C-alpha cells in the first residue's frame with residue numbers, strides 16, 4: 001500500500017505544479033488592469049503606476065511567477081487586492097469549511113439516495129421504481145442546478161419557510177440542506193442508474209451463481225457478494241464528483257448566498273482580484289488531487305487487483 | 309428405493325422479445341445415490357439449462373415445467389429458505405469458468421468458509437481449519453496462507469480446484485459439474501477430473517457431469533444421456549453407448565472425439581451444420597437436417613425416445629444396428 005502511495009504522490013505534485021503555472025499565466029495574461037480597478041476610474045496615471053509598483057506588477061512576469069511559487073510553497077498565497085489586508089490563504093481558509101460541507105453533503109445525498117434506489121430498481125427491473133428512476137435521472141441530469149435551487153428555495157423557503165432563504169449562521173445544517181440537496185440530486189439520479197446497471201450485471205455474474213449454488217440467502221449475496229463489486233466502480237466517480245462539486249459550488253453558493261470558496265472566487269473574478277483567483281484555482285486543484293488520491297487508496301483497499 | 313434425483317418431463321422455455329423458445333423439451337432421467345451420470349451435447353443442446361433448472365438457478369423469466377425431485381422432495385416447490393438450506397449442503401455445483409465463478413473481491417477463505425458456517429454451523433476458527441483441510445485435499449499447498457489470498461493470485465486450474473473444494477465442502481449427496489474442464493488447459497483437465505473422481509469416490513457422492521466431450525464423460529460416468537435440441541436422444545450405460553451407439557448423433561459425437569491429444573474443438577467437425585436455435589419444429593426429427601441417415605419420414609414425424617435393438621432407448625426412426633445404412 002505504501003508503495004502504491006509512493007507512486008501516486010509525485011504524480012499529484014506534478015499536476016499541482018502544472019495547475020499553478022496555468023492559473024498564474026491565465027490571470028496575468030488576460031486583459032484588464034487590476035491597478036486601475038483598485039484606483040478607480042478617476043485616478044491619475046501616477047496613482048495607477050504607484051499601485052502597480054506596490055503590487056509588484058511592474059516586475060517581469062518571470063520574476064512575479066518565481067516569487068509566487070516560492071511563497072506558495074510556504075503556504076503564502078499573497079494578499080487580496082479587493083479585500084485590503086486580507087491574506088488569500090486565510091480568506092480561503094475561512095470559506096473552505098462552508099464549501100467542503102456543501103460538497104461532502106452533496107456527495108452524501110448522491111450516495112444515500114442513488115445507491116439504494118439503484119439496488120431496488122435492479123431487483124425489480126422495469127418495475128415502477130425503475131421507470132421512475134430513469135425518468136427522474138433524466139430531469140436530474142438535464143436540469144441546471146441553479147434552476148433547481150431556485151425552485152427549491154421558492155417552494156421550501158419562500159412559500160413555506162421550512163428552510164431559511166439565504167445566508168449562513170447557527171444552526172448551520174439548516175442552511176446547508178437545500179444547497180447540498182440541489183448539488184447532489186442530479187448525481188443521485190446518475191448514481192441510481194449506474195448502481196442499477198452494475199447491480200444487474202453483478203446479479204447475472206457467475207460468482208453470484210456460485211454463491212447461490214452454495215446456498216447463500218439473497219441478503220448475503222447482496223451485501224457480501226454484490227455490493228463490493230457494485231460500489232468499487234462508483235468510487236472513481238465519487239472522487240471526480242467532489243472535484244466537480246467544487247466547481248458547481250460557485251453557482252450554488254451564489255444562489256443560496258453561502259460564504260464559501262465558490263462565492264469568494266465569483267466575487268474575485270468580478271474585481272480582478274488576481275491573487276485571490278489564482279489562490280482559489282490552486283486550492284481547487286489541490287482539493288481534487290487529494291480527493292483522487294484518497295479515492296485511489298479506497299479503491300485499492302476494496303479491490304485487491306489494483307494493489308499490485 | 310427412490311432415486312436421489314428424479315427429473316421428470318422437464319421443460320424450460322424462455323421468452324425474449326415476444327418470441328418463446330424452448331431450451332429443454334421434456335427431459336427425464338434419474339440419478340441414484342453414488343451414481344455418476346453424464347450429459348453430453350453440443351452447446352445449445354439444453355444440457356446446461358437442465359442443470360440450472362435442477363439447481364433452481366435459472367432467471368425468474370424462465371418458464372420451468374415438469375418435476376424435479378430430490379430424495380423424493382419436490383425441488384421446484386421449495387421456498388427461498390428451503391432452497392438455500394438445500395443448495396450447498398445436499399447438492400452442489402461446479403461451474404465452467406473458474407475465472408469468473410469466484411468472487412474477485414472476496415478472499416478464498418471467505419468463499420470457502422461461508423458455506424461451512426452456514427450449513428454445518430461451524431465456528432469461525434473451526435470453519436477456517438476445515439477450509440484449510442479442504443484446500444489441502446484438493447491439492448493446494450500452503451493452505452493456511454492461501455486462504456487469505458484473492459482469486460486473482462490463483463491459476464485457472466487452481467481456481468477450479470478451489471471451486472471443487474467449495475462444492476465438496478459440506479459433503480453433498482450430489483455434485484453437478486457443468487463443463488468443469490472446458491475452460492482449462494488440456495494438461496490441467498485430466499488432473500481436475502482425477503480430483504473429482506477421487507473426491508466423489510471417497511464420499512460416495514453422486515455426480516452429474518455435463519460436457520460437450522463424449523470422451524471425457526464416458527471415462528468418468530456410469531451412465532450417459534445424449535442431448536440434442538432440448539431432448540434426450542439416447543441414454544444408457546457408458547460402455548454400451550461407446551461400443552454400440554444407436555442414434556446417428558451419438559455416432560457423430562463418437563467420430564468427433566479427437567484421437568490425438570490436442571485442443572478439443574467446441575463445434576464438432578464431423579457433424580456438418582449446427583443444432584437448431586430457438587424454436588424447434590415439433591413435427592420432425594430435430595436432427596434431420598444434419599443426419600446422414602435421414603429419410604422422408606424424419607421430416608414429417610418426430611421420433612420418440614423408444615427402446616431400440618441395442619437394448620437402449622434412442623429417439624430415432626432408423627437407429628444404427630437395426631437398419632443397415634441406406635445408400636442415398
Ligand code: SF4
Pocket residue numbers: 556557593594595596597599600601602603606611623624625626627
Ligand atoms: S429420425 Fe431420421 S433424421 Fe432423425 S436421427 Fe433418426 S434417421 Fe436421423
